[in-house]
Amino acid sequence: MAISNFESQLAEISKNLPKIMESHGVHKKTILDFIEMKKRREKITFLTSYDFPTAMLAERSGMDMLLIGDSLGMCVYGYEGTLPVTMEQMIVHSQAVRKGAPNTFVIGDMPFLSYQGNLDAAVHNAGRFFKEASVDAVKLEGGRRIIPQIKAIVDAGMVVMGHIGLTPQSSGQLGGFKAQGRTCESALELIKDAEAIQETGAFLLLLEAIPPEVGKIIAEKLSIPVLSIGAGIHCDGQLLIVSDLLGLFQAFTPKFVKKYANLAGIIQEAFETYVREVKKEQFPEEKHTYRMLDGEFEKLKSNYM
Numbered sequence: 001m002a003i004s005n006f007e008s009q010l011a012e013i014s015k016n017l018p019k020i021m022e023s024h025g026v027h028k029k030t031i032l033d034f035i036e037m038k039k040r041r042e043k044i045t046f047l048t049s050y051d052f053p054t055a056m057l058a059e060r061s062g063m064d065m066l067l068i069g070d071s072l073g074m075c076v077y078g079y080e081g082t083l084p085v086t087m088e089q090m091i092v093h094s095q096a097v098r099k100g101a102p103n104t105f106v107i108g109d110m111p112f113l114s115y116q117g118n119l120d121a122a123v124h125n126a127g128r129f130f131k132e133a134s135v136d137a138v139k140l141e142g143g144r145r146i147i148p149q150i151k152a153i154v155d156a157g158m159v160v161m162g163h164i165g166l167t168p169q170s171s172g173q174l175g176g177f178k179a180q181g182r183t184c185e186s187a188l189e190l191i192k193d194a195e196a197i198q199e200t201g202a203f204l205l206l207l208e209a210i211p212p213e214v215g216k217i218i219a220e221k222l223s224i225p226v227l228s229i230g231a232g233i234h235c236d237g238q239l240l241i242v243s244d245l246l247g248l249f250q251a252f253t254p255k256f257v258k259k260y261a262n263l264a265g266i267i268q269e270a271f272e273t274y275v276r277e278v279k280k281e282q283f284p285e286e287k288h289t290y291r292m293l294d295g296e297f298e299k300l301k302s303n304y305m
């Protein structure tokens with residue numbers, strides 16, 4: 001087939017891709033789908049992802065949303081917290097996730113100091129996630145004190161997810177990675193934050209490490225979907241960190257984590273077996289080697305040996 005013919009066929013397929021996907025039952029969810037899911041009490045499934053392979057597997061599993069969390073600082077780069085994570089790292093990982101999960105709603109997590117300062121920088125950095133990594137939304141940590149940033153990003157036409165409760169970027173002020181909203185006074189503060197975030201135009205809200213009673217009040221009060229990571233069963237959906245779910249992250253395990261696999265154990269065993277087999281010359285075996293063509297080794301021997 002001539003290249004130009006091939007290219008025009010490719011262009012035609014790309015143009016019709018949304019219709020083709022719909023006809024095969026593949027529908028990329030939007031914020032409207034999530035609002036409908038909340039109304040009919042269908043739980044939203046949400047997972048962090050930092051790379052192409054996990055994003056691809058998550059999409060195949062029917063995951064509703066993926067978060068490129070700045071938790072990648074700890075889970076991928078081995079930092080002690082999330083503060084050192086840069087916009088550049090977030091963009092590169094967001095691009096990989098988007099490539100692995102082209103039909104899933106993906107959310108880019110704005111890293112520390114990419115939005116807390118002036119509003120122009122907040123809009124610019126949020127926009128980079130959309131322009132360079134084709135995300136569907138960005139997430140910002142903080143309650144009423146970041147309302148101006150949420151407003152500026154929403155006013156620029158972008159979808160925002162708020163994040164309150166245990167906010168790792170300000171964990172120093174919280175006295176560490178501690179559950180929030182455990183007193184009446186702090187629960188009331190969280191409820192006011194949640195209402196203000198919805199009022200400002202955020203489309204989604206994430207609650208981290210708060211009691212289920214408080215999660216329930218907020219999820220019932222708000223009309224936008226309210227997701228939970230350690231905020232109880234009553235929220236509109238659940239988020240886990242992929243490295244926790246798979247049993248890969250070993251530094252610490254928060255109370256809200258359920259490990260669905262022990263990949264660290266499986267990987268460790270595979271590495272140890274490989275080391276042992278190489279040392280003992282059990283690997284590679286005949287089936288892993290490339291043989292010379294018939295008669296070629298004899299020729300080589302007569303030329304060089």
Ligand code: KIV
Pocket residue numbers: 048067068069070071072109168206208229241
């Ligand atoms: O970075 C992240 O993965 C997050 C979760 C901890 C909510 O923000």
